[in-house]
Amino acid sequence: MTERINILTTGRLGEDFQAAVKKEYNPEALKIDYFVEIDQNILDRYDALACFSAGKDLDLGRLDWIHSFGAGVNSFIENPSLNPQIKISRTIGLLGKKMAEYCLCYILAPCKNCISNYENQKNRIWQQGKITDLFSSSVAILGTGEIGRTVAEMISAFHCDVYGINLHGKQYPQFKKCFKLEDFIKNPPQIDILISILPSTESARNLLTKEFFQKLSKLHFINVGRGDVIAEKLLLELLESSIICQATLDVFSSEPLPEDSALWNNPKVVITPHQAAITDIDDIMMSFTQAYEAFKKGENNYLFIKLNRGY
Structure with a gap:
């Protein structure tokens, strides 16, 4: 494709993106406009x-892209008007490293009794709590894409056994072993x-069932993908029974x-x-350029x- 591409941007970081693109690209090849809000007349x-x-x-x-x-x-992808031939790309940038830091923060916090220690400090209480270690723990990551592999690599540095779960059981070097999703659930x-780290797709919605969790015990569940992978009512039930002993939730239905x-x-x-x-904006430009x-x-x-998979 050699003709000029006309790009519309809007919303959060849209203005920064417009400035970055104008700085990086010749307007004869790539023209970009920013609008605070857009309607059909503008989009067309x-x-x-x-x-x-x-x-x-x-x-x-x-739209072509x-x-x-x-x-x-x-x-x-949930918009019914999409052209089946459209190209849709996404931003990865350094999101994998950021997500790994988040996971490690909330994995280590209960291990080292951070929250209780903080509360004790506020109340001037000198009291030792139970301390556990992260090394030698077993960690499973649902989703072995670019972000999931980066999270696995950084957690593995703490000498954990990190397993990956994907649709077909494809193996990646960042994991000790990868399981086929169907086999892992069973x-x-x-x-x-x-x-x-799963996206919200039809197959992932309510993927994690009571029957699945009953095969596990005293689990720390972290959700940084999409909230609809497990029903909230079920999550509360599993917390009550201590099958899940700790839940760190960044996303919700x-x-x-x-x-x-x-x-x-x-x-x-x-x-x-x-x-x-x-x-x-650095994440966006890193991925947009590629x-x-x-x-x-x-x-x-x-x-x-x-498009047929939704990710």
């Missing part, structure tokens, strides 16, 4: 869209920590998490507001999703 003037999400009322059928500012692409190995959710007051739950890996080079050549790379 462009070949490509770059932003975090798009309204369901927008007809995206005329969408670049998501985040790792998720749900708001785009017969999981005994693990200490389960991290979900409904966001913001409703004020009346029972998760807020559960002492075994840590809640964070969808901030495990915050995208910045996606743009592939798109203009009519090629795909690891940043482009497969």
